[in-house]
Every structure is written in structure tokens, then in C-alpha cells.
Amino acid sequence: MIVPGVKYVPGRNDYSDRDGQKYGVAIHNTSNDAPASGEASYATRRTDGVSAHFYVDDREVIQSIDTKYRTGHAGSSAGNENAVSVEITGTNSKSRAWWIANVAWDDLGRVLAAVCRAYDIEPRRASVAEMKANPKVRAFYSHDDMRRAWGGTTHTDPGGNFPWDYLFASVKQAMGPATPPPVQEDDMTPEEQRDADIWPNGYGDAKTNPSITLGTFVRNVGRDTEAARKELEELRTQVAELASRPAAAVDYDQLADALLRRVIAGGANPANPTQ
Structure with a gap:
């Protein structure tokens, strides 16, 4: 050599x-x-x-x-x-x-x-x-x-x-640092285990895997930080507007889930994070 x-x-x-x-x-x-x-x-x-x-x-x-x-x-x-x-x-x-x-x-x-x-x-x-x-x-x-x-x-x-x-x-x-050992299932939180089950190789097709936290979604598909920040701000604006309606008219869990699914449905292409 x-x-x-x-x-x-x-x-x-x-x-x-x-x-x-x-x-x-x-x-x-x-x-x-x-x-x-x-x-x-x-x-x-x-x-x-x-x-x-x-x-x-x-x-x-x-x-x-x-x-x-x-x-x-x-x-x-x-x-x-x-x-x-x-x-x-x-x-x-x-x-x-x-x-x-x-x-x-x-x-x-x-x-x-x-x-x-x-x-x-x-x-x-x-x-x-x-x-x-x-x-x-x-x-x-x-x-x-x-x-x-x-x-x-x-x-x-x-x-x-x-x-x-x-x-x-x-x-x-x-x-460089030694490669950390793989995380065992018993050491994962329920949320981490869910994400690992959905995307065992780090990320997958977001459109077919909607059951994932927004933070993990943004991290795994490789979206750039500024795009993720803008998207979150738009979500906050929509939630704030809807939250101003009478409380009885809004199911907040359902609202958050619907908004997240909407983002994912039109979301990023993992092969091209700028899309």
C-alpha cells in the first residue's frame, strides 16, 4: 500500500x-x-x-x-x-x-x-x-x-x-470514533421502535409511511433546514388560525394528524430533498 x-x-x-x-x-x-x-x-x-x-x-x-x-x-x-x-x-x-x-x-x-x-x-x-x-x-x-x-x-x-x-x-x-453498537429493541422508546419498524434503513417512501413524527420525517428524508423551518411555520400558522375557532369545533389531535398527513402527501422526494 x-x-x-x-x-x-x-x-x-x-x-x-x-x-x-x-x-x-x-x-x-x-x-x-x-x-x-x-x-x-x-x-x-x-x-x-x-x-x-x-x-x-x-x-x-x-x-x-x-x-x-x-x-x-x-x-x-x-x-x-x-x-x-x-x-x-x-x-x-x-x-x-x-x-x-x-x-x-x-x-x-x-x-x-x-x-x-x-x-x-x-x-x-x-x-x-x-x-x-x-x-x-x-x-x-x-x-x-x-x-x-x-x-x-x-x-x-x-x-x-x-x-x-x-x-x-x-x-x-x-x-475517528468507534462505530456505536446497534440499538437493541429493549433500549428503544416506543416512538423510536415505531420509526425503526417503518424505516429500518434510515428513511423510506414518506408517502407510504405516514405514521411518523414530523421531526423524524424531516431528518430522515434529508430536507434542508430552511425548508423544514418554513414548513413548520406554515403549520403553526394554520393551527393558530384554526385554534381561534370555538373549542368545541376543533379536535386538535385529529387536526394535527390531518395536517401532518397533508405535508407528507405532498412531501419531499428522498432522492431529491429540494423537491
Whole structure:
């Protein structure tokens, strides 16, 4: 996957993958203060077999390798093959405050949100025990976590002060709110249940479903706010005029029902809310 909207500078050392799948996100630091552009440029000509999918600094995220390929980043076959690799400018000695101030968190969050959606990866850090038990655990891990779980390296980045909470907050914000569970019938009011029975997919043909509240009708057929406001005002005017008649001459429940049915009978076309 090439993430849309991200600068792409094709690097070297992309390796074939058995199925192109990824199961985790590996977080590294570059062990220097070079900009992401410098790292991405170096990746186009380096000959040591090392590579990463993304480079990040305080200004941008640059993609270097398509995520369907394996990169040389972990020191172990499990890490290299199963993880999307992210190199963030910095060193192990950086403070938490430095990391927070020197990473393009919003851009990184959007990129990793796309990765998480594509590969069903959970934005959380796996434990080393999980990683040992399952090299395909769908989570995030550090280079040090990979060292302790799978060996093959002495690297311990991104360091003890790296703000994982900040990283996950950025990814979760970019992913948006979780889809709420469907409302169970027992949790619905009688009015909500009636509306759900009439229009189970959100809205239907208003002319054949008159038994619905005006508010729900206006909302479901997608009428614009101004048109709905004008229609309500016209109804209020008619009701006020009729209400001025002797009370014995007016059945208000019947009146309201008749007016509502009249509006619906000549109402909006759900496919064209302006009609």
C-alpha cells in the first residue's frame, strides 16, 4: 500500500513478501537528528540492506517502501516480514518533552490510521510475552520489544522517554470514533421502535409511511433546514388560525394528524430533498 496524500520517495532494499500482509507496526528512531527528507534520500542509495517503510520528523512523513514489501529494519525475520516499519528522527536520549515537540504527530497519526485500517492492526503496544507467543500479533512494538521477543539485534530504540500515549492518541484521533453498537429493541422508546419498524434503513417512501413524527420525517428524508423551518411555520400558522375557532369545533389531535398527513402527501422526494 502506498498511503494516499503522503510524499513518496522510492527507496532501495525492498524485499518480496510471501503474502504482502502485515500484522504490526514497528517504531524506531533514526539515532540522529537528520530530517525525514535526508533519511528518505539516503534510503534511495544505501547498500547495507537496511530500509523502512516510513520516515518521520517534525514537519512531515515520507513513504519509502510500499507496505506490501518487507523491509530490513528489525534484525529478525519475524520483525522484518510481519511489521510496517516507521523511523522517527531522534535518539534514545531525547526527553518526553522533546519528542512531543518534534514529531509531526497529526500527519503520523493519519498515516498510521490508514495502515491500521488496511491491516486490522490495533493501536496499542504489544507485550513481549504476546510477541513471543505470536509473531503476528496485531499491535505496535518498539525495536527493543522486537529484540527481546525475537532477537537478531542489539538496538533498544526508540528509548524510554518515547511518548507512546501521544502516538496512540494521534492514531486513534485520525481513525475517528468507534462505530456505536446497534440499538437493541429493549433500549428503544416506543416512538423510536415505531420509526425503526417503518424505516429500518434510515428513511423510506414518506408517502407510504405516514405514521411518523414530523421531526423524524424531516431528518430522515434529508430536507434542508430552511425548508423544514418554513414548513413548520406554515403549520403553526394554520393551527393558530384554526385554534381561534370555538373549542368545541376543533379536535386538535385529529387536526394535527390531518395536517401532518397533508405535508407528507405532498412531501419531499428522498432522492431529491429540494423537491
